Amino acid sequence: MASALSVNVFDAPEKPLVGDRPRPFGPPMAWDPMTSTLIYGENDAVLVDTLTTVAEAEALAAWVKLHHRDLTMIYITHGHLDHFAGLSVLLRHFPGARAIATPKSVELAREQPVAFYRKLLPGQLPAAITLPEPYPEKVFHLEGHELRIIEQGHTDAADSTSLYVPSIDLVVGGDVLYNQCHQYVAKLTPEISENWIAALDGLTALNPTAAIAGHKKPGAPDTPEAIGWTKRYLIDFGRLQEETSSDRELFDAMGQLFPGWAAHQAWLMFGLR
Numbered sequence: 001m002a003s004a005l006s007v008n009v010f011d012a013p014e015k016p017l018v019g020d021r022p023r024p025f026g027p028p029m030a031w032d033p034m035t036s037t038l039i040y041g042e043n044d045a046v047l048v049d050t051l052t053t054v055a056e057a058e059a060l061a062a063w064v065k066l067h068h069r070d071l072t073m074i075y076i077t078h079g080h081l082d083h084f085a086g087l088s089v090l091l092r093h094f095p096g097a098r099a100i101a102t103p104k105s106v107e108l109a110r111e112q113p114v115a116f117y118r119k120l121l122p123g124q125l126p127a128a129i130t131l132p133e134p135y136p137e138k139v140f141h142l143e144g145h146e147l148r149i150i151e152q153g154h155t156d157a158a159d160s161t162s163l164y165v166p167s168i169d170l171v172v173g174g175d176v177l178y179n180q181c182h183q184y185v186a187k188l189t190p191e192i193s194e195n196w197i198a199a200l201d202g203l204t205a206l207n208p209t210a211a212i213a214g215h216k217k218p219g220a221p222d223t224p225e226a227i228g229w230t231k232r233y234l235i236d237f238g239r240l241q242e243e244t245s246s247d248r249e250l251f252d253a254m255g256q257l258f259p260g261w262a263a264h265q266a267w268l269m270f271g272l273r
């Protein structure tokens with residue numbers, strides 16, 4: 001009988017970006033706060049996502065080391081650069097770890113506009129951007145426990161995934177899931193919104209006891225209520241797109257509906273460029 005798994009979450013706070021806001025309102029440009037998740041057993045550990053900057057990835061590596069486990073696997077939930085730019089730093093600290101993502105996520109990762117991100121975060125990204133290896137299976141293991149990859153199509157990102165750990169009723173949602181943080185809805189279409197909501201309903205159906213969001217307000221609890229809130233944000237955004245008559249009105253209305261949420265950034269709603 002395998003011993004029970006544990007989980008711990010690393011919160012990386014918001015960080016300032018260099019560049020102009022896509023609309024002349026909201027706070028100065030910043031990247032929303034984000035998470036990396038460590039799942040660990042008696043001896044081994046799996047890390048989910050690796051953050052963005054060298055400073056974040058170095059801090060994450062030091063934090064992982066405090067758990068005194070062998071990092072055997074790094075799973076990247078989707079192909080957006082903010083979730084895997086730190087990978088080369090992690091692999092330097094943990095050369096024995098294998099870094100994987102779904103083949104579709106690796107394709108999206110390969111297409112990321114790295115030079116553009118280097119302008120937003122000058123001097124802060126690792127010199128080497130390492131891609132995870134395509135992993136075509138749906139399951140991998142940690143000390144005999146199943147970790148299941150759930151492919152969810154286009155949500156926040158194309159070909160997004162969540163990781164489900166049935167033995168501890170854990171969902172690590174990647175960017176399918178947000179928690180008290182304004183969501184990236186700039187690319188939303190009715191079809192994407194519908195698919196994203198179906199993906200969230202799929203996570204609810206798993207009845208998890210913990211659900212960890214890819215972007216969350218630091219310190220927010222990793223409770224499954226975040227799944228319902230992420231869905232509500234999408235529904236309210238779709239409704240307010242119809243009901244408001246200007247970008248400013250829409251932006252302000254979302255801020256009023258979700259007060260105190262992190263990263264009320266104009267770019268999350270209107271795009272980075």
Ligand SMILES: [Zn+2]
Pocket residue numbers: 080082083175214215
């Ligand atoms: Zn993200």
